[in-house]
Amino acid sequence: MDGVDVYDLEYPTYEGVRLAKVEPLLRDAGKVINDIQDLKLGPEAVILATFPRSGTHWVYEITHMLLTGNANYNTVSREATFLEGLPDLGPLQFYNHIVSTHLQFKWLPKQHVERGGKIIYVIRNPKDVAVSFFEVLRNTLKELKRLAEFLEVKIADPLLKEIAEKCQFDNLKTADKSVRNDEALSKIMRAVSLNEHPTIYRKGEIGDWKNYFTVAMSEAFDKANADNMDDIGLEFEFE
Incomplete structure (x- = not known):
């Protein structure tokens, strides 16, 4: 895909779902998803499943620290284990740490799901997600303890x-x-002819949507959210 500007490309789709603009999905989304479903992860692997711009890198780093039992940053970027962003999943066969994805549950590695492997699903106020696209922080310690319990790791309060x-x-x-000392993100960006990395960390604020949404926009968003999301059983605090 040399010489192709990712911003000029249509989003790849699969089964009517719009996907990320990464080279493997742009080339053959169906094959990528089938390969991911067939991937055999290690028994200690954790899948971090998120919607884009919802705190993926933040939770990835927290989970890494909890699993390793120390507060050292991971030297490997989240993109190095971004399932749909990798042209070859071979290195992740029987991988025993964190992998990440923006794909739907039904497209996750079948073996991992069937054996009850750990999956962390991150959600964020969709209004903040919308604002983050355009250009989860409360009770941090409490949520860290809850995540540690889910991961079955014992971490002292200090x-x-x-x-x-x-x-x-x-x-x-x-x-x-x-x-970071790996080039995973750089390779992904070069593959779609981007010279600079996208802005991963924006503001990290709760409620920043209020600085961008008009009252009419907020009401329209609330209606669309109610029409499409009321039956999922999740509640958002639109602060």
Whole structure:
């Protein structure tokens, strides 16, 4: 896809669902999803499933620290294990750490789902997601403890506090530029002819949508959300 500007391309779709503009999906979305479904992860693997711009990198880093039992940043970027962004899933066969995806549940690795492997699903106020596209932070310690219990790891309170500090937005933003030593994101960007990395860390604020939505826009969004999402059993606080 040399010489192709990703912004000029249509979003790839599969079964009527719009997907990310990454090279493998742009080439053959069906094959990518079939390969992901057939992927055999290790028994200790954790799938981080999110909608884009919903705190994926934040939760990825927190989960890494909880699983490794220390507050050191991961030197491998989240993109290195981004399932639909990789041209070859071979290195992830029997992988035993965190992999991430923006795909729907029905397209996740079948073996992992069938054996009850751990899946972390991150949701965020969709109004903040919309604003984040255009250009989850409350009770951090409580949520860290809950996540540690789900992962079945025992973490002492002092370390939980250190992890919370290391994973504050500004600290993560700085670490993303100074700690990573792999080229996974660079390869993905070069594949779609982007010279600069996209902005992964924007503001990290709750409720920033209020600075962009008019009252009419907010009401229209609420109606669309009610019409399409009322039956999923999840509630959002539109602060």
